[in-house]
Structures are given as structure tokens and as C-alpha cells.
Amino acid sequence: MCDGGQAGEAQASAPRPAEGTALDPIALQPVDEVRITTLVDNVYDGLLTGDDRVTRAEFGSGRVTAAQFEEGGTDAGMRAEHGFAALVAVHRGATTTTLLFDTGLSPDAVVVNSDRLGVDLSAAQGIVLSHGHFDHAGGLAGLSGRLRRGMPMVVHPAAWTRRRLAPPNREIFDLPTLSRRALGGEGFEVVERREPSLLVDGSVLITGEVDRTTEFERGMPPAHQAWTGAGWEHDPLVLDDQALVVHVRDRGLVVLTGCGHAGAVNIVRHARRLTGVDRLYALLGGLHLSGPAFEPVIPPTIDALTELAPAMVVPAHCTGWRAQHALATALPDAWLPGSSGSTYRIAA
Template structure:
């Protein structure tokens, strides 16, 4: 959709289509015994949220900072919340002395320092992460790369991205000057020491037990993508970019439970993403859905009822909508899935075990 076509191919690709039966190229996703998803950056930080078996909350205070207005010259600090998303996904395979643990970073937040600040306050050592996956090229998911690069120093780290993550985009709202969004630079990332792995197709990481979906099949009739104000540069003009074709999710199979799906913004549509993951892997159950579902604002609120209905039918054990989900969708999901819905917050670790 980011290139001008005259034969209707782009339009045809945007139309929802049937995707029945097993995938042509099924993915053998190795099951894991435990997955931990730690939200390093989200739009919300609530220090009063109670923990539970599935959700370990950060302490009320996670350190101190200089503050001369207090006796002793210091005050307590919490965690950073901003309009962005970053998650540390750690998988464990095996038990006891034979177990292995691997961590990957999924997105990096909006600002250069928020993710690093929160990781430090939580005691998370990002230098031990094995790689980075970007859900898509929007700047509120890639801004923290600068801070990560500083922390890594000379160490090289692989980064999985879709080739269209470098697309120039802007918001052209009627009655206002167009606002061009910050665009990722592959040359700059390579210069910072990241080993770029560009793939449109699904990718298996961590000895075959972490799946990056690649491009997601758009099969529902109601998840139609971004409104006309979201545009991409084709090389000669700005055109409506509804699909955000670089949108991809991260998937883990918890042994005996089902799939854990982590989304960045969910531009491909939450239901499209989940169905795509189930079909690719042949796993029949969705165990958990975490991350941004992009259901906030007037353009997306009409999509809430069919999305909630479809997710209710899938009956996940855990749903943690975050980032761009929006408060109306949060309320609807909490009402429809009261046992599964959990409020997200920067600093929360969600634990899912076989």
C-alpha cells in the first residue's frame, strides 16, 4: 500500500479475504514451560494496583532521587509512563538444572530514556537481552533505541524488523498542517551496532520457541486499519496508508496452555493477529493477549463491539490491553472477560506457566 499502483493490486490486497484451513507453510513453534512478559513502558503507571498470581507489580517506590524540599534532601520515585510501549519477554524451557532462559526486547517506548530508566529501577539488565523485535516503525515504539544503544556500548545485538518499518509517514488532519512522523533510519541503527534482520515472513527466534509473525493476514471485515489522515510517502506523493503493513506481533506457545500473543499497537487488528498466529502455528487455543490493541478514538471505537465479541469467543485466560487500546475498549473488555482482564501498568511482570 506504500507504493503507487495502477492495476488495482494494492486495493485487492487491502480487501479482507478468507483464510481457512491450515497454513500453507505451518510454523513448528516449540512450546515453552514459562513465559514472563515485563511491561517496561506503557501509557499507564499505577503504583496502587494489587498483584496476583499472574501479575507481579512493581513496589510503590522503586528508588530515590535528590529533592531538596524534603528533609534529608531526597524523595521516592516511581516508574515512567508515556505514550509508548516496550516489553521484555523471557522464556524458560525445561526444569531444574537442565532449564534454559532467553530474553528478547519487544519495542522500546517513545522517549530515549524512559525504558532505560524503568529497567534500571526494576533491576532489569538490558545488556543480557539476546535481541530486539520491533512491532512496526512508528516512533512511539522505537524511540528508546537511542537509550538502549548507549547502554549496550560496543556490543552488537540483532534487531528483527519488517522492511517497511522505514516508511515515511505523516498525519494529514483536515484543517491542520500535515505532521510528519519521525522515520527510522536503517543506516543509523546499523551505525549504532544493531544487526538488522529484515523479514516480511514469519521468523522463529530462540531455538524455535519465539515467533515473530511477519505480515499479518487481514481476514476480518471490521478491522480496516488507519483512517485517511494516516499517510505514507510512495516516493512521489503521499497516499493513505491504512494497513501499516509492517505491523507484526510476537508469539510464544506455553506448553499445554496455548498461545501467548504480544502486540505493539495491533494495527493489523487484534482479531486478525490472533487468528493469524493460531493458523500459522496450528495451536488451537489463545492463552493470553497482551499489548496495544489500537481501539481508542472515534475512528476505532466502532470496532470495539466486534473485537470484544471475537475475543470473548476465543476465551483467553489472560487479557492485558495496553498502550493505544483506549478507555472505552478497556471497559468493554473488562466487562466481557472479567476473569481474564487485568489492568496493565509500567513495571508489571505477567507470568504464564505450563
């Protein structure tokens, strides 16, 4: 969930190291190729063109019935909503493994977009939730009939945290809370981990809790609160925030975020430290730089990413238009616009 808050509120809480043991370094096995398909994003642009790095959804994706047209139908394109979901396909030799990373906001968007792209969700071999906010987990409600029973789902144990937005002089908004019991009842095999996890024969890293080491990425404003069992308290860190990392042979790290609540630079630093791989090749996903509470974080984030010099940057979801423009200006050769239905390819 993304809330702009007020200017300066992001500086109200100091960063701290993540709890738990950091498994350092981790032997992340290199892969031959990774393809990341954005199934749900805030944006769909049917006029975007592809190249050797990205394939865009066809403009005519999603034929639907519409009696107002002579042909009896029209092309609906891809769904866009305030949420994020991606399908990650990892290729190693003759083996391909697919994981679903987040599931969007609404129960049906990820299913509708998958159908319009011709993506078979039943081929997914696992689910990873970046965190428990409902704009990344809402699509689970529509997936139970599409995925096999016993599907493993990797989550941080704080993903079940009850949260709300309580901005000054505005109505309180209670965020929908994930139910572990309900997900288990639907046949998901929930795997809770605070520490890093290796999936897909050691070739996909889930970061677990991210170390907070920068001075400028300080989390959510005071309006974002969590229930402690005794009362509501400011929840700046969103400790369940985690990212997915792949090491593409001869290229470097590919880092996929959901909202990036831990901070894009913190996440990249954490991935490099865990793996011992210095080179950041690609950064994709939400970077949470939208709104007055987070726009002051844009310049130092741009400076740090410019120094890292990634070959591909695809800011999505909650990155915000100001940060999009700044990233496109600072990293013109690396920046690619995000859009529902786009597939990004990074190969050795």
C-alpha cells in the same frame, strides 16, 4: 502511532491478504514459562496489587534526589508515556532467553524504568520491533550504550517508511522516520523479514505480515499517509505491524502486540493458523481501539475475543479507555490492568 481520526474513516479501506509466502504451519516449540515485563506503557498505577499472575512494581521504585524533602530525596515511581516496550523472558528447562519487544517513545524512559526495576538490559539477546512508528522505536536512541554490539534486531522492511498524519483542517505532523543506516552504525544487526521468523531455538514466533481476514478491522483512517517516492498516499494497513507469539506447554498461545494495527482478531487468527495451535491463552499489548475511528470496532472485537475465551487479557498503550471498560466487563476473569513495571507470568 495512534490517531483517532474521524468516525467512519476506519471503514474506508478494505482488508486484503498480506504479501509474501505464509509458512504454514510452523512448528513452534512449547516452552515451560514466559514472563512479560511491561517496561513502558501509557499508564503507571503504583497502587495496583499483584497475584499469582502478575507482579507489580514496588510503590517506592526509583529513588531520586529532591532537596524539598527532609530526607533529601523522594520516590519517583515508574515512567509512563504514550509508547510501549516489553521485556520477554522465555524459560525452557534450565535455559532462559530474553528479548526486548519495542522500546517506547522517548530515548530514556525504557532505560530509566529498567534501572528502577533492577532489570539488566545487557542480558537481552535480541530486539523485535512491532512496527516503525516512533512511539515504539524512540527508546533505541538511549539503548546503544546498554546493549552489546551486534545485537540482532528483527524488523519488517516497511519499518523505514516515511509517514505523516494529515488530518483535515489541521496542521500536518511528520512522524519521525527510523534510519536503517544509523541503527547499523550504532552496532545493531538489522534483520529484515516480511515472512514469519522463528527465534530462540524455535520457541518464539515473530508473525511477519499479518493476514487481514476480518470484515471489521480495516486499519488507519485517511489522515495516516505514507510517502511512495512520488507522493503521499493513504497508508491504512501499516504493513510492518507484527506480533510476538509463544506457545506455553499445556496452556496455549501467548500473543504480544505493539499497537495491533493489523487488528487484534486478525493477529490472533494469523497466529493460530501459522502454529496450528487453536487455544489462545493470553493476549497482551496495544489493541488500537482508541478514538472515534476505531471505537466502532470494539463490539465485534469483544465478541470475537469472548468466543476465544482467553485466560488473560492485558490491553495496553493505544487500546483506549472505552475498550478497556468493555473488555473488563466482557472478560472479567481474564482482564488485567496494564501498568509500567508489571510482570505477567504464564507457566505450564
